[in-house]
Amino acid sequence: MKIIEIENGIKIENLEDFEPKHIFECGQCFRWNKQKDESYIGVYNSKVLKVYKKDNDVYFMNTNKDDFENIWAEYFDLDTDYKKLKSDLANMDEYLKKSVEFGHGLRILKQDIYEMMISFIISARNSIPNIKKTVERICEKYGQKIEEFEGKTYYAFPKPKDLAVITEEELKECKTSFRTKYIINTSKKIIEESLKLEELKELNDINLEDKLRAFDGIGPKVSNCIMLFAFYRKNAFPVDVWVKRVMEEFYLDEDMSLNKMKDYGMKLFNPYAGFAQQYLFYYARELGIGKKK
DNA sequence: TGTCAGGTCCTCA
DNA sequence: TGAGGACCTGAC
Numbered sequence A: 001m002k003i004i005e006i007e008n009g010i011k012i013e014n015l016e017d018f019e020p021k022h023i024f025e026c027g028q029c030f031r032w033n034k035q036k037d038e039s040y041i042g043v044y045n046s047k048v049l050k051v052y053k054k055d056n057d058v059y060f061m062n063t064n065k066d067d068f069e070n071i072w073a074e075y076f077d078l079d080t081d082y083k084k085l086k087s088d089l090a091n092m093d094e095y096l097k098k099s100v101e102f103g104h105g106l107r108i109l110k111q112d113i114y115e116m117m118i119s120f121i122i123s124a125r126n127s128i129p130n131i132k133k134t135v136e137r138i139c140e141k142y143g144q145k146i147e148e149f150e151g152k153t154y155y156a157f158p159k160p161k162d163l164a165v166i167t168e169e170e171l172k173e174c175k176t177s178f179r180t181k182y183i184i185n186t187s188k189k190i191i192e193e194s195l196k197l198e199e200l201k202e203l204n205d206i207n208l209e210d211k212l213r214a215f216d217g218i219g220p221k222v223s224n225c226i227m228l229f230a231f232y233r234k235n236a237f238p239v240d241v242w243v244k245r246v247m248e249e250f251y252l253d254e255d256m257s258l259n260k261m262k263d264y265g266m267k268l269f270n271p272y273a274g275f276a277q278q279y280l281f282y283y284a285r286e287l288g289i290g291k292k293k
Numbered sequence B: 001t002g003t004c005a006g007g008t009c010c011t012c013a
Numbered sequence C: 001t002g003a004g005g006a007c008c009t010g011a012c
Helices: A020-024 A065-075 A082-090 A094-102 A113-122 A128-142 A160-164 A168-172 A177-192 A197-202 A205-213 A220-229 A241-250 A258-268 A273-287
Strands: A003-006 A009-012 A040-044 A047-054 A057-061 A145-149 A152-155
Touching (some): A003 A065, A020 A040, A020 A047, A040 A152, A047 A145, A082 A094, A082 A273, A094 A273, A113 A220, A128 A152, A128 A160, A160 A177, A197 A205, A205 A220, A220 A258, A220 A273, A241 A273, A258 A273
Antiparallel strands (some): A003 A009, A009 A057, A040 A047, A145 A152
C-alpha cells in the first residue's frame, strides 16, 4: 500500500475492497454522513475525516500521513486481507457468495468502545436515521468541539464522565426517550467502578459478552454489536430483525428463538460469523429480503 | 390512526 | 428458558 501525500490529505492508488458506501451504510457506524458530492465526512478519535473514491483511488482528506498511519489505517482495518476473507466466506454457501459480491467493498471499522456502547443502546427499537440524529444531538450538547470543516462544526463523542453526571430530564432533550436511563446508568457504572474499557480487550469472547451485558440497556444483540464493531471479535453474531429475516429466508426451516439463532450462526459461519453477519445484513437490508409486504 | 424501526427489561409460568 | 407486554419518537 503506497501512501501518496497530497494537499490537505493523502491518496492511496488502487485500494481494493474499499467502497465508502458499503462501509458507511452497512449499519455499523452512525457518525458518517454522505455529502452532496458523494464523499463521506465522519468523526473518530477527535478527528474529522473526509473520504471519497475516484476510479480505483481512495482519498482521505483533512488528514496527514502521520495520522493516517497511526489512526486511520487501523480504523479502516487496512491490514486485513479482505480478498481472502471474502473468498473463504463465498465458498461457504451460495447466499454468502451473493452477499459478498453485493457488499464487496465493505470493511469492519475498529471503533471507539464507549461510543459503540452508547450508540447501540440508542439503536434499540429505533431507525438508523433517528439513531444518527440522536447521536449527533448528544455530541453537539456534551462533546468537545473539534473544528469547523466545510461549513459545519464537528464535535467529539462525549466521555463517560460527561454523561454520568447529567439528569434524565436534560438528556431527554436529545430524544433518547426510554433509553435515557440506560445511557446514564451505563455511564455511571463505568465511572463508579473506575472501569478501564480498554482493559476489556484482554477478556475472551464469553467473558466479554457477560461483562457487556451487565450494563443497563445492553442485551444479547447490542453486546454482540459492540463486540464486533469496537472489539473486532470476528465471531460475534448480532441477531437483529434483518439477520433474523435473512436466516429464516435462507438458512432455517424451523422457528428458532433469537438466542438459539445466535449460537446457530456462530457455529455455521465460524470463525467469521461477524463478517458473514455484516455482509448478509447489508444484502438483506438493501434488497428488503424477508420484509413483510 | 396504525405500524414499524438494527431491543431490552420485567413479569410470570 | 422463553413468551408477552411496555416503552419514546418519527416517518410513512
